[in-house]
Amino acid sequence: MTTPTVVSFSFDVGNGPVELAVRSLAPLNDDQWHRVSAERNVKEAVLQLDQQYREVRPAPSQGHTRLELYSQLYVGAAGGQKGFLGCIRSLKMNGVTLDLEERAKVTPGVKPGCSGHCTSYGMYCRNGGKCIEKYNGYSCDCTSTAYDGTFCTKDVGGFFEAGTLVKYNFMPENTAAVASKDTKGLSRNVAPEGNLTREDLAFSFSTSSAPSILVYISSRTQxxxxxxxxxxxxxxxxxxxxxxxxxxxxxVDQRNLANGQPHTVNITRVDRNIQLQGVPGRLLAPGSSIQPLGTAVQSHQRHHHLPWDLIPALWAAGILWDRR
Structure with missing residues (x-):
């Protein structure tokens, strides 16, 4: 690897150095497995990366047809170059598999074993968590689950009884967090991020009750x-x-989602653009859609107020107030 996106194959058979290079559209230092194949025969030299990127160079008209290999084979570094940091497996030369594991046992700084950690330990990512390969380990991605923690085992959800809510103050006054007896809710101060032009909101829900308010974000303006x-x-x-x-x-969706089944919502707002994403088969079709705020497209309808049946709950929670 000469750069994070380029793999090169160079050789010299007596008439000067020849170099082939393939460039990946995405960085290769992404802790994912990549396969490289380099071949030189009497007709051509071929370099291939991930069965997707390929370069072919005709063989020189002069020079040796076979490499005279009298020196040692170096894997991972050579000639004082910066060493490779990662994992190499399934190394073959002229059809012969080289046992890197046995050689690693007697080589300082090289550890044996490189079979893929998710193959052996992926089952420890629980509750739908996704195992992500690392060059020297693995991690669990809990983004699409209702859990958190190293192995997606920490439940970070809550069960809401009728008439209850949880309130977060992102821009709190100089008052301590208090519990409201009237609303049976908890008000909690959260340190503001200082970014008022973007929100990233993601949550899962399950309910059999409608109408209902899932999330309401207000401000000191309208x-x-x-x-x-x-x-x-x-x-x-x-x-x-x-x-x-x-x-x-x-x-967002014309189906009845108050069916007691889990559904997922992902919303991102940047200035006047709002992006909606859903888990395939649950909420939205695969992919995303971007709607410009304030643009009169067919999916937008004008409403001067929230529905009257939802306003009392917001008013009781202290989320709505009289701005007159």
């Missing part, structure tokens, strides 16, 4: 964003962001 289930259980995003004259809504 701006807000709400994720709600309508009377028929369909999911809707309602927002008034960036000084819009009228609030807008996005009907």
């Amino acid at each position: 701006d807000y964003m709400a994720v709600v289930l309508r009377h028929n259980g369909t999911l809707q995003i309602r927002y008034n962001l960036g000084g819009l004259q009228e609030p807008f809504t996005i009907d």
Whole structure:
């Protein structure tokens, strides 16, 4: 590897050095497995990477047809170059498999064994967590689960009874967190990130009750964003962001999601663009859609207010207040 995206194959058969190189569109130092094949015969030299990138060079008209190999074979480094940091397996030369594991046992700084950690330990990523290969280990990606922790075993969810809520103050006043008896909720101060132009919201939910408010984000201005289930259980995003004259809504899914099954929501807002993503087979079709805020497209409908049946719950929670 000459750069994070380039693999080269060079040789000299008596008429000067020849070098082939292939370039990957993505970095190769990504802790994922990659396969390299380099071949030189009497007709041509071929370098191939991941069965996708390939370069072919005709053999020189002059020079030796066979390499006269009287020196040693170096794997991982040679000639004072910067050494390779990672794992090499299935090394073959002229069809003969070289046992790197046995040689690693007697070589300082090289550890034996490189079969892929997820093959042996992937089952420790629980609750749908995804095993991610590392060159010297593995990790569990819990992004698409309702769990957290090293092995996706820490439940970070909560069961809400009727009339209860949890409230986070991202820009708190100089007051301590207090519990509200009227709303049966907890107000908790959270250190602000200082970025008011972007939100990344992701959560999973399961309910058999509709209509209901899943998430409501308000501010000290007229701006807000709400994720709600309508009377028929369909999911809707309602927002008034960036000084819009009228609030807008996005009907995300026309199915009844108040069916007691788990569903996942992923929302990203950057300035006036909102991006919706869903887990395939659960909430949205695979992929994502970007809707510009304030653009009158078919999926947007104007609403001057949140539905009256949802306002009392927000008012009781202290989320809505009289701005007159």
